[in-house]
Amino acid sequence: MGFAEWRIWHMSSPQGLALVGIWKVCIYQVPRTRVAPFCHSYPFFDSYLPPSFQRVQYLLLLGVILGYLGKVALILALWNVFMAKLSETKNYFLMSGFLCTVASICVFLTVIYTYQAVSSEQGIDFPSSFSMPSRPDSQELGTAPLVASLGATMMFLSGLFSLFQKLP
Secondary structure (H helix, E strand, O other): OOOOOOEEEEEEOOEEEEEEOOOEEEEEEOOOOOOOOEEEEOOOOOOOOOHHHHHHHHHHHHHHHHHHHHHHHHHHHHHHHHOOOHHHHHHHHHHHHHHHHHHHHHHHHHHHHHHHHHHOOOOOOOOHHHOOOOOOOEEEEOOHHHHHHHHHHHHHHHHHHHHOOOOO
């Protein structure tokens, strides 16, 4: 969630590279004047973020919260199996499966929105203090969508296994 590599912007003015993430942007200037990139973080209610970008923030945050609650429900289900309280266990497995499945869908939607933004070359009107153009010369997907897709796939499978769990 905190990776800055959701989108990679290639810029000629100023010459450099920007890693645009869900919560921050990191700028690498060429020639490099610093060893580390210069990063700006942005919270929920920044007015310069487009509505589609704010939706992605909400979806990812919702996915993380639902995934956490799904894992708590799974722990409770496994605890009940260990304590031989099988009457309550099925509900916890169902709750875990539902929450994990919905969480994975939220993360998948985030990846789809990001892919769509890169494909249509959408820009972001960053404040002038960021010293960035509103549109890059070119942009590509970073590694974060791939990592998010792999995580969401595993979360989806975990949810399905919990939903169709057979108790002894």
